[in-house]
Amino acid sequence: MAESDPTPILHSDAPDKASKRGAKRDSLFLLTTLLDEAGQPLGKARVRNLSETGLMADCDSHLRDGDRLVVRLRGVGDVAGRVTWVRGDRIGMAFDGSIDPRAARKPVGARSAESGPPFLRKLVRKATPTP
Structure with missing residues (x-):
């Protein structure tokens, strides 16, 4: 098993090292599915x-x-690529x-303001007439 680079490609590096990778990294915890190029499941990640x-x-x-593999990212879809380390x-x-990594952070499914739990619903105050 060859290891081409000992540094994770998305590790938060110091500013002088960030240019080596070129893309800003965003930390998150997202469960996803890995597939081979033919679409066969390889497992979860x-x-x-x-x-x-x-x-x-x-x-x-x-x-x-x-x-070579495909990763199924929520909000983004299937993304093909290559394992680099x-x-x-x-x-x-x-x-x-x-890809747009912000799309993976967006909530899944359309939800109206009224469909969420009461503590997350917007409070609507009715104007009271003044005497």
């Missing part, structure tokens, strides 16, 4: 960091540096194209 160009994740799959149960993945 926990995305720890996400950027426009890649991710770092914990996974149970036995992946190797250079493996493996460290135990953690992997780094470079996407084939850019």
